[in-house]
Amino acid sequence: MTKPDSPSVENGSKQAPESFYIKITPDGPYLVYGNPPIDQEIILPNEEGSSWVYQRGKHFDSSASPVALCRCGHSKHKPFCDGSHKMAKDWDSKETASHRPLLEEVEELEGPSMILADNEKYCAFARFCDAYGRVWNLVQRAASEEEREIVRHEVGHCPSGRLVLWDKKTEKIFEPPFEPSIGIIEDPGIKVSGPIWVKGGIRIEGTDGRSYEIRNRVTLCRCGQSSNKPFCDGTHASMHFHDDIPLEDSGEKR
Numbered sequence: 001m002t003k004p005d006s007p008s009v010e011n012g013s014k015q016a017p018e019s020f021y022i023k024i025t026p027d028g029p030y031l032v033y034g035n036p037p038i039d040q041e042i043i044l045p046n047e048e049g050s051s052w053v054y055q056r057g058k059h060f061d062s063s064a065s066p067v068a069l070c071r072c073g074h075s076k077h078k079p080f081c082d083g084s085h086k087m088a089k090d091w092d093s094k095e096t097a098s099h100r101p102l103l104e105e106v107e108e109l110e111g112p113s114m115i116l117a118d119n120e121k122y123c124a125f126a127r128f129c130d131a132y133g134r135v136w137n138l139v140q141r142a143a144s145e146e147e148r149e150i151v152r153h154e155v156g157h158c159p160s161g162r163l164v165l166w167d168k169k170t171e172k173i174f175e176p177p178f179e180p181s182i183g184i185i186e187d188p189g190i191k192v193s194g195p196i197w198v199k200g201g202i203r204i205e206g207t208d209g210r211s212y213e214i215r216n217r218v219t220l221c222r223c224g225q226s227s228n229k230p231f232c233d234g235t236h237a238s239m240h241f242h243d244d245i246p247l248e249d250s251g252e253k254r
Contacts, residue, residue, distance in 0.1 A: 018203075020036055022205065035062050036180045039184070058246070097228045105121075114165055118163055122160045122161065122233070124185075125236070129155075152165065225241075
């Protein structure tokens with residue numbers, strides 16, 4: 001295991017045990033250490049057609065140490081790396097994301113009982129924020145517990161963590177209680193494959209040895225075309241990225 005630096009931990013998040021971490025390799029894959037479970041996470045809609053829940057699908061073998069996950073978008077064995085990055089001419093592997101804490105560059109919206117912080121550059125285009133009137137509108141008027149629960153649901157299902165919510169009275173940040181794990185997001189609603197969803201405070205180490213801010217929810221680019229690498233910026237949707245992995249129904253919705 002590489003010796004970690006002392007990365008910052010986002011307020012409201014908790015760092016996973018040190019055995020769990022991801023190392024970004026120069027011009028190569030993500031190396032995942034600690035054997036976290038890796039599963040398909042399939043976005044399913046509500047009755048209005050908006051993203052609403054995840055359905056767990058295919059389980060991937062994570063017994064190797066480390067597991068190499070594709071980040072160029074060209075592997076024929078997705079989500080795993082098969083060496084295709086060596087021949088990928090349209091892939092720029094350079095990391096361009098800031099190491100600054102996400103909450104330093106947010107816009108805030110204040111409602112009767114909650115405050116919503118939003119850092120749009122981390123948007124993974126999962127669209128949970130659009131249901132039932134859009135979360136930016138909802139938080140500014142949410143007065144009842146039913147309305148507050150809808151806001152918490154939409155924010156908590158945002159895989160990238162671009163949306164951060166806290167209670168004005170208790171000043172406590174709301175975060176879903178994730179264990180260290182990896183999701184491979186599939187978005188059949190728009191017929192694309194989404195990013196790698198890193199959950200539970202897993203440390204992500206860049207090619208220069210510096211760790212990014214540790215957060216409870218992070219999405220990593222796997223189409224190879226994000227302009228905010230290593231993080232997803234939603235480009236997979238506009239380029240119609242598809243990994244050709246069959247969708248499996250575990251029956252488990254969250």
